[in-house]
Amino acid sequence: MASSLSPYTVPSGFLLxxxxxxxxxxTQQPNPTTQATVTEQWTRLILSYARHRNLFTMRIEDAETTGGDWDEILRNERIRRRLLPSHLSYILSSMVSKNLASYEPAKQTRSVLLHWRLPEEWAEVLHEWATSTGQLNTILTFYEIMEPAIPSPLSGIPVPLLRNAIGVLGKTGRAQIISIADGEGVRFFPRSGK
Incomplete structure (x- = not known):
């Protein structure tokens, strides 16, 4: 039966x-050491799949309902298995404790933002995008960054992740949040010569 344990490419092109x-x-394992290994493997799988599909949010409900963005990894019809909501909750809790996810909105434990890029990495992606698209020294709304006319690596980024990335750039003098008529915007500055 071990021969059935082989990598498998799902319809989205992701290699399981x-x-x-x-x-x-x-299945949640009773042995803590075994469960720690399983949780680590699920964490890697969730983050790499999220990056592959550009998914930012995962909910406990994703394990309960079919037809969602996460079906390809939360279910394996070939062996008639699926991840139970209680097990997914355990995995997401572990990811939050390691800063690989954060509960969003705060004060609940059923929905997380996935950190498949760290805020520092998002900051570099954001600044590179602003530089390459000629947006330095202009004020952009968050919406213009999250929903650009031409799709970018930032398309669909949730506001909390965007705000964290801008905060990182702000600390190095490369961005500043500006109050504008309909909310907030951001101005990007060239990388200093220091």
């Missing part, structure tokens, strides 16, 4: 690791 074909992978 061979562990995804092992039934125990979908």
């Amino acid at each position: 690791p061979s562990i995804h074909s092992a039934p125990p992978f979908f």
Whole structure:
């Protein structure tokens, strides 16, 4: 039966690791050491799949309903297994404790923002985008960044992640949040010569 444990490419083009074909992978393990390994593997899988599909949010409901963005990894019909909501909740809690996700909105534990890029990485992506598109020294709304006319790596980025990235750039003098008529905007500055 071990031969069935092989990597598998799902319709989105994502390559699932061979562990995804092992039934125990979908079950919370009683042994803490084994569960820690399973949680680490699920964490890597969730973050790499989110990056592949440009997904920012995961909810406990994703394990309960079919037809969602996460079906390809939360279910394996070939072995008739799916991740249970309680197990997903445990994994997301572990990810939050390691700063690989954050509960959003705050004060609840059923929905997270996934940190498949750290705020510092988003800051570099954001500044590179602003530089390459000629947006330095102009004021942009958050919407113009999140929903650009030409799709970019920032398309669809949630406001909390965008705000964190701008905060990182602000500390190095490369961005500043500006109050504008319909909310907030941001101005980007060239990288200083220091």
